[in-house]
Amino acid sequence: MEKHINKHLLGWYKNNKRDLPWRRLQANKLPNPYYIFVSEYMLQQTTVPTVKKRFEEFIKKWPNIKKLSLISESKILNFWVGLGYYTRARNLLKAAKLIQKNYRGRIPENFEDLINLPGIGDYTAKAILGIAFNQAFIPLDANIERIISRIFAYQLPIIKIKKQLEKKSIKFISKKYSSQLIQAFMDYGSLICTPRNPKCKICLFNMNCKSYSKNLQNQIPVKNKKISKKLLKFSRAYIFNNEKNEILIRKRPSKGMLASMFEVPNDVWVNNKKDLIKDKLILNIKNKIVSKGLVKYSFTHFDLETEVFIINVKKNKFLNYRWIKQTKITKSGLPTLMKKIVAVAI
DNA sequence: CTCCGGGAGC
DNA sequence: GCTCCCGGAG
Known part of the structure; x- marks a missing residue:
């Protein structure tokens, strides 16, 4: 079933992928690792439309790790205004300085080195390795978590089923097309398997979706129990x-x-x-x-x-x-x- | 106006 | 498990 879904996703992605500035392909048919690195910091807790507006501005100012590694914290904080969660900006700069110093300005291509950089957790490390280097990972972002929890109709809040989701996600990993598949999943989650009112009628693999067959797609993922009033x-x-x-x-x-x-x-x-x-x-x-x-x-x-x-x-x-x-x-x-x-x- | 989506550090 | 912002949808 996983292979079947992946095939649909890759086919769909070809014609429906979102045009995002950090995705432009290089000669090796993969995106620029620095662009993925920067965009993933920006995309933590921030939506694509917001990042889209700010990413190119960032790249124009600091087109590579070396340029970025030379600036001061106040410069990046000043740029980050409006994006929120300012620790991300501080960590992005710290990471750039470390990459310049310890890896001669090249984004590390292995999980250990990446996850030890400030501001990079499990998700971001896998996203960089998968998208920028086509390595066999599935980063579990909110889109992919939502798609998988719907396929298997998990009726518990995401926070309670992280382990199961991780286990299931491994079966979807593609060795050959990892980069495209990850992005396909994310775009599909953003455009078809949406948080509210998912477009199940036109979903290419609704016959494989337990939530759809039980008409639970609007209940899954289950909302985290209400946080007491703010x-x-x-x-x-x-x-x-x-x-x-x-x-x-x-x-x-x-x-x-x-x-x-x-x-x-x-x-x-x-x-x-x-x-x-x-x-x-x-x-x-x-x-x-x-x-x-x-x-x-x-x-x-x-x-x-x-x-x-x-x-x-x-x-x-x-x-x-x-x-x-x-x-x-x-x-x-x-x-x-x-x-x-x-x-x-x- | 209110609600909601979106990862990492500690 | 708590702390970190902002924009868009309804």
Whole structure:
């Protein structure tokens, strides 16, 4: 059955593959390993459409490991703005520096070396080996997990059946066409065997799908049991606007949320509104402070509600701070939350 | 507006 | 098992 499904997938892939910039084939009929390496970091917890917009920009700036290995962390963090999960950017840069130093700039072609690089886990190591080097692996991403759990109609959350999925996935591995098959699976999951309302009617191997035969395709994969309602936290943010229409920003601590990213001054995030404590910068301000409304923002494990204030100040009262022009906010190194906060105020 | 999808580190 | 963001769908 696995061979039969693979054949359909490979045939389908020929005519239906997504045109993605990191997939362009080299003379050896495989993609550029550096492109796969970079794209897999970007694709962790981030959807293809978002990565598509940013990948080519990245490659233009840093076209190979060597170029990338020479830059500083602040450069890559500044680029990463809007992609989120900023640890990925730090790890990508660390990995590039290690590859330049220890492997003369060549992406390692074996599992051991890859998985020891920062930011590369089981999935990413197998994805790089399979897609870029055509080695016989099946990386279990959300698409492939969904397809396999539907084929076998597993009625438990993915997290509970990782072992079974891994075992089943091995039978699908292709020695000869590994690179194409992996990408075929992923595209099929993204376009046909979709998370919601899968297109079972036109699926090429619906006769092999236990979920389809039991009409369970909309229940599988089973959702992870509900995480209790997200915590709501509170903050207040202060837009210091100077006579040149510039806004004061500063760097966040190197640990925790939005680590080392820029921010506008804001109070420590607290669970109860009444526990809010004014940020040091605002304490001795006599100028008029005007509320501009609320910004709600959702993180992985809590939501944040921030009241935004604007204060007109003189630039020379705030030495040792960075300012950015109001007109340059969208292109600035501010993470998305901070851009939304500024947008409410101006 | 709410909900949901998407891997690694510790 | 908890911590890390953001965009798109409904």
